[in-house]
Amino acid sequence: MEDLGDFLRSRRARVAPKSAGLTSGARRRVPGLRREEVAQLAGISVEYYQRLEQGRSGAPSPEVLDALARVLRLDAVERAHLLSLAHPPRRTERAAPAGLRPELRRMIDHMGEVGAAVLNDHFDIVAANALGAVLFAPVLASPCAAPGTPPNLARHIFLDPRAADFYLDWDEVASVTAAQLRLVRGLLPQDAELAGLIAELDAGSPSFRANWATGDVELRAAGTKVVRHPEHGVLHLHYENLDLPGDPHHRVVVLSPEPDPATVAAWPRLTRADGSPASGRTPAGRRR
Numbered sequence: 001m002e003d004l005g006d007f008l009r010s011r012r013a014r015v016a017p018k019s020a021g022l023t024s025g026a027r028r029r030v031p032g033l034r035r036e037e038v039a040q041l042a043g044i045s046v047e048y049y050q051r052l053e054q055g056r057s058g059a060p061s062p063e064v065l066d067a068l069a070r071v072l073r074l075d076a077v078e079r080a081h082l083l084s085l086a087h088p089p090r091r092t093e094r095a096a097p098a099g100l101r102p103e104l105r106r107m108i109d110h111m112g113e114v115g116a117a118v119l120n121d122h123f124d125i126v127a128a129n130a131l132g133a134v135l136f137a138p139v140l141a142s143p144c145a146a147p148g149t150p151p152n153l154a155r156h157i158f159l160d161p162r163a164a165d166f167y168l169d170w171d172e173v174a175s176v177t178a179a180q181l182r183l184v185r186g187l188l189p190q191d192a193e194l195a196g197l198i199a200e201l202d203a204g205s206p207s208f209r210a211n212w213a214t215g216d217v218e219l220r221a222a223g224t225k226v227v228r229h230p231e232h233g234v235l236h237l238h239y240e241n242l243d244l245p246g247d248p249h250h251r252v253v254v255l256s257p258e259p260d261p262a263t264v265a266a267w268p269r270l271t272r273a274d275g276s277p278a279s280g281r282t283p284a285g286r287r288r
Contacts, residue, residue, distance in 0.1 A: 003186065004085040005053040010215025011072040012038050042067040060086050077183070081217045084186040100127055101247065108132070108252065113271060115255035121184055122197055124150040126250070134270055135237070135255050138166045138230060154181060154197065158205035168226040168234065178211035179218035186217070224258060232270060236260035
């Protein structure tokens, strides 16, 4: 239950005592709420709450979790994460995905006016259509991957120095990526490959360590990104993350142009199959 304790500590550090009806006091030595204050506001004993933070208690009841979520001002995503940490899946290993379905590959290949890529739980890019391969070209060409393994979005962001040149909003991208990885970690606590990726990022990136230490979790269904493409200049992109109910280990990321004049002007060049340097290629650069 170490992850649960870390999450509880990070959330109580965010809550201003005044917002909880408490006085800050000149002698307050910790940011946010003290353990005893959380326990009092949640209606549980200080000893029990301390055991929760130390990972020495059993799984807390739904009533206790609801009370803690209320006191710590958790949003819907954080509440769901708290529940997954307190009641982790009973399976001892991650169920391996069956592989990319041919129908899914054909679907993204026919999405010619938008860029599309398929990502798995570990942020590997396992497939991309022609336009997606153009837009993700710096990620697909990143050296931060072992030979024979798919390109990985998280490795590129945190371990490839060129990522900060590609993402003009790199700080935001890094923060959100770490928060999404923490959310997945809560859902797949026994996934050794995911744990290995997080350990690799922790060892190799001070930025990842700093973002991971915040304890934040996030779920992004849609948003915008600004990238500096090495061949096509600055592009303002809108993205949608599409979950696949029948394939929970994969999601489709769809990229379309924001109403930015330079991006709109560049889009016809990007979508021309005959002029696309990545047309007809898989993310790894092999001919289909």
